[in-house]
Amino acid sequence: MEVVDMLNEIYKNFDSILDHHDVYKVETIGDAYMVASGLPKRNGNRHAVDIAHMALDILSFVGTFKLQHLPGIPLWIRIGMHSGPCAAGVVGNKMPRYCLFGDTVNTASRMESTGLPLRIHVSQPTIKILQRTDCKFEFEKRGETYLKGKGKVMTYWLTGVTGRKYNLPTPPTAENFQRLQQDLADMIVSSLDKHRAGKEGFEKRKTLSTRIRWRDTNGNLQKESSPEYFHLAVTDSPSTFL
Known part of the structure; x- marks a missing residue:
């Protein structure tokens, strides 16, 4: 439900x-939001x-968006x-939708x-189309990028518009992207641990351990694995907490 609530809040702002x-x-596909213009x-x-x-x-909105269930965790898109x-055309009888087809969609x-x-x-x-318009968009050359089915093509980063101020978030560079990913994973685990610890204060709770022990073929206890993301707790009430 936290994921559904998060996507609902994000998509409502995108719609606005x-x-x-x-x-x-056009449609939303899981966590993907598809938009077209000229049709x-x-x-x-x-x-x-x-x-x-x-x-x-x-992108400017995303830089200010706060995850309600993971405070302090940035949203990356x-x-x-x-x-x-x-x-393009409407297809199907049940729940007909205006769908797009072709190589442009894939690209x-x-x-x-x-x-x-x-x-x-x-x-x-x-x-090339943007350069033929009166709008002065700012962009950086990324270089050749491999696209499946296309090979290497020249691509760019759109960074803004001359004379217009956008409060854009600072993107991670390619060099430290993996390090930032690990930092983000650590922040998520830490936030979930704090969330779990707060729930453990309730009385009369029977808790299933989040650390999993495994035994060898002789039945001897060997080691504990890393903490799982999800914590299952059963109370005297019929509710189950994840």
Whole structure:
């Protein structure tokens, strides 16, 4: 429920941001949020501009978002952008949806998956469109990036707009990304341990240990494993806590 509540709060804020841009929310797939512009109504080169502004607004919001169940833990997201032709239409009889098809959709997904946390990963076709508009977007060249089914392609980081201030969070660099991931994992474990310790103060609780002991073939106790993330406790009431 904590994950569902978190995604619900994030998606509601994303939905609010979309109201200020000429974009279309296609769907959410788990923790992925898919948006398109230039359809179902064409808008020329404005599609890239609106998606870029929307991405910067979303990234700015993420920098201020606080996880209710994990205070102090930062929220990391990846954003990918790509431009190109696609087919679109309503399919199915039960719960019909307006769906997008084509290589452009796949490439946009690859741009997201090959990006880095708190970065807006942009393809070269989108950059060329943005450069033909009056908006002065700021971007950095990332270099050649391998995309599945595409090989190596030139990609960029979108960093802002000239003359406009965005309160963007500082992204981790590629060099210290793994170290920051470990720090984040340690923070999560620490927060969960504190959360668990607070619940252990209740009286009349029978607790199942979070440390697992295993025995060898002779039945001798050997060692304890690392603490599990989840802590199962059973009280006198019929409720079960995770």
